[in-house]
Amino acid sequence: MDRTGEDPLLAVEDLQTVFHTDKETIRAVDGVSFDVHPGETVGIVGESGSGKSVTARSILGLIEEPGVVEAGSIRFRGDELTGGNWDAHRGDLAIVFQDPINSMNPVYTVGNQIREALRIHQDLRGTAAREEAVRLLEAVGIPDAPRRVDEYPHQFSGGMRQRAVIAMALACDPDLLVCDEPTTALDVTIQAQILDLLEELQAEEDLAILFITHDMGVIEETTDRVNVMYAGEIVETAPIDRLFESPKHPYTRGLLASIPGRTARDERLPTIEGEVPTPTEEATACRFADRCAESFDACERVHPGHVTVGPDHSAACLLHEQEYEPELGDDGDGPGGAR
Numbered sequence: 001m002d003r004t005g006e007d008p009l010l011a012v013e014d015l016q017t018v019f020h021t022d023k024e025t026i027r028a029v030d031g032v033s034f035d036v037h038p039g040e041t042v043g044i045v046g047e048s049g050s051g052k053s054v055t056a057r058s059i060l061g062l063i064e065e066p067g068v069v070e071a072g073s074i075r076f077r078g079d080e081l082t083g084g085n086w087d088a089h090r091g092d093l094a095i096v097f098q099d100p101i102n103s104m105n106p107v108y109t110v111g112n113q114i115r116e117a118l119r120i121h122q123d124l125r126g127t128a129a130r131e132e133a134v135r136l137l138e139a140v141g142i143p144d145a146p147r148r149v150d151e152y153p154h155q156f157s158g159g160m161r162q163r164a165v166i167a168m169a170l171a172c173d174p175d176l177l178v179c180d181e182p183t184t185a186l187d188v189t190i191q192a193q194i195l196d197l198l199e200e201l202q203a204e205e206d207l208a209i210l211f212i213t214h215d216m217g218v219i220e221e222t223t224d225r226v227n228v229m230y231a232g233e234i235v236e237t238a239p240i241d242r243l244f245e246s247p248k249h250p251y252t253r254g255l256l257a258s259i260p261g262r263t264a265r266d267e268r269l270p271t272i273e274g275e276v277p278t279p280t281e282e283a284t285a286c287r288f289a290d291r292c293a294e295s296f297d298a299c300e301r302v303h304p305g306h307v308t309v310g311p312d313h314s315a316a317c318l319l320h321e322q323e324y325e326p327e328l329g330d331d332g333d334g335p336g337g338a339r
C-alpha cells in the first residue's frame with residue numbers, strides 16, 4: 001500500500017538505547033529508524049541479541065536501569081515520547097509479551113485484571129466494566145466468557161492465557177499493539193490460532209501492530225513491511241513480498257534460507273554459523289562481517305549505511321553500493337522503512 005504523504009502513527013528516528021555496566025557500554029539499539037502507519041503491521045525480525053526486544057521496550061518507555069534511551073526520537077502521533085513523556089500516550093500503546101503467565105497477576109481473576117485496565121484507560125467501572133471484559137474475552141475467542149471472566153490465570157491453558165493477555169492489552173484501547181514474540185511459547189497449532197486472531201482484531205479494531213519475532217515464517221504470515229535487525233542496527237527494510245522475493249543483505253538471505261520448506265527435502269536446513277556480537281563500540285565496520293560468506297576487504301574497514309536497492313527497499317551492505325537506479329514512478333525509499 002502506498003502511504004506516501006500519510007503521517008506515521010509511530011516514527012522512530014536514530015534511536016540509541018544503551019546499557020551502562022561497570023565494564024562496558026552495550027549499544028543494544030544503535031541508530032534505529034522506522035515508521036509504523038495507522039492500520040499497518042510492521043515486523044522487526046532478528047536472532048536473539050539483535051536488539052529487537054530492547055527496541056520494543058524503548059518504544060513503550062519500559063527500559064530500566066542500567067539501560068537508558070540515550071539519543072534519538074520516538075514520536076507518537078507527532079508527540080515526542082522520549083524524555084519521560086510516555087504517560088500522555090500510556091493507553092495508546094500496549095504490549096503483548098512472549099510469556100502470558102508473567103503478564104498476569106496470579107492472585108486476581110482474569111476479569112479483575114481486564115476491569116482494572118478498563119478503569120484506568122477507559123474510565124469504565126461496575127457492570128459496564130464487567131460487560132466490556134466479557135465482550136473482550138469473547139472478541140479474543142474465549143468460549144463461555146461470562147463464566148470464565150471469574151477464573152484465575154492458572155485455570156486457563158497457555159493459548160487461552162495469551163488470548164486473555166491480548167484482551168487485557170485491548171482494554172487499554174490502543175492504536176498501536178506491540179507484540180514481542182507473542183507466540184514463541186506456544187505450540188504450532190495454538191500459534192497459528194493466535195496469529196489469525198491478531199489479524200482479525202487488526203481489521204476489527206483498526207489497530208497498527210509492531211510484530212517482534214525471530215521467526216521469518218511468522219513475519220511472512222503477519223506483516224506488511226519488515227525491518228531486519230542485527231547487532232543493534234536495521235540492516236534491511238522492505239515490503240514483505242519484496243523482501244522474500246529479492247532479499248539483498250546476506251544476513252536476510254541466511255534467515256530466509258533457514259525457514260523450513262524453502263530448502264530441498266533431502267538437504268539439511270542451513271544455519272548462520274556463529275552468534276550475534278554484542279555491540280560495545282561505535283561501528284567502524286560491518287558488524288556481520290565475521291559471519292558473512294560474501295565479505296571482502298572493505299567490510300572490515302567501512303560501516304555500511306543504508307542504500308536504496310529497489311523501490312521502497314534499502315539494505316546496509318557494501319555489496320549494493322550504487323547498484324540501483326530508481327526509475328520514473330518508483331516510490332524510492334519511502335515512508336515506513338528504515339531511514
Ligand code: SF4
Binds near residue numbers: 249250251287290318
Ligand atoms: S557489508 Fe560485507 S560483510 Fe557486511 S553484509 Fe555486506 S558483504 Fe557481508
